[in-house]
Amino acid sequence: MRQAAWIVRKDLQHELRSREAFLSTLLFAVVVLLIFAFAFDPGPADIERVGPGILWSALLFAAVLAIGRSMLTEREDGAIDGLLLAPMQRSSIYVGKACALLLLLLSTQLPTLLLFVVFFDVPVLPATTRLVPLLSVLLLASTGLAAIGTTVSAIAVRSRSRELMLPVLLFPLVSPLLLAAVESTSAALAGDGLSAVSGWIRLMLAFDAIYLGIGYLTFPALLED
């Protein structure tokens, strides 16, 4: 697993150098939030109802950009073969790529959440019943997105129509996770705390585990000819 950590470091180094995925993902999320802010202009009473949908629409569509870039960098000049030639468990590549993607997603989602709070005047205090639950949902859903996104990205990147293939494969697979994230976010915005949606939280945990298991087991086969 030490090699997985080196892969994370390499991906972050690459991203810090190019900032391709970070800037495009963040910009996309901000644009979606702005469109919703101007289109709906929801008041404090509406935000509990429509806020979770607005937030997760922005986060999901923006995440697709980051997920798409994740394996694309490995295909340029055959870099993925350089990883496959190394004497390590090939599942380590999955772990490294998924962790790097998770960090990238979180680094764009936190500013997006901040802008969401500012644009829609969302109350986040008291922290124990609003902000902490909101951040927990973000972490759980992002973990699932990174876990299945890395696998789907590895499939899509081999296809000629990768831009089409990625959302076609990804959206149905993340639907349960997204549903749970929206419901949990709704409870967090209402100040109900996580205990009110423990069922949805458990569902997210289960899907995170399933996505991680699928990726860990299938990733080596996806990379071979």
Place this chain on the structure above:
Amino acid sequence: MQEGAAQPRAAVDVRGLVKRFGLTVALDGIDLRIDAGESMALFGPNGAGKTTLVRCLASLSRPSAGEIQVFGLPLDDGHGEVRRRTGLVSHETFLYGSLSVTENLLFQARLFALSDPAARVADVVARVGLESRRDDPVRTLSRGLRQRCALARALLHEPDLLLLDEPFAGLDPSAADRLADELERLRDDGRTLLLTSHDLSRGARLSDRFAILHNGLLVADGAVESSDRVSEIYRQRTRA
């Protein structure tokens, strides 16, 4: 079998190798042996199966049938020992354009868990003559320099077997000559080389033996006598 016995130790032993992509048979029952320390050129027209064979040997492609052993070990030995003893240079460099030469090589050295990676990287960078460009992003290098960097990557872990898949592709004559000189040094060091190329004379010059693939079949396998003789056999065996 021990070193020095009547029959030399096999670096590569391929038996009945078949590789299919859907209905297409890329390799159709290949038997091939390369002794340790030997250098072999693999020739063949486009689509003959050269790259597929090299990718199978490098454990990048899973054979449909047949058996491959490298230094007496099955490719899928579970410990990566074969990969630790094998290096691959291709027409693709396997490098990250946004990272510098040193960053790319350090990353690879760490994946191979080499002791003192920084010293090892400095050593191979000097060996391929890239010291003055070591901090430059790989994407800013010329094709020839990138290929030298790719060779440095393949040599980082001092592999006993070096697989070279069209390493001269896209190189200008002087860059190709320089790479050929380096490969000659590696051959003289006693490494086992398997080189695929369309350049029969250069391939023959670098090799003790040659083999010819045609339509997924091994149609010739013998010692290199002269490049003219290799060319003659190539023309005979690859006639449609």
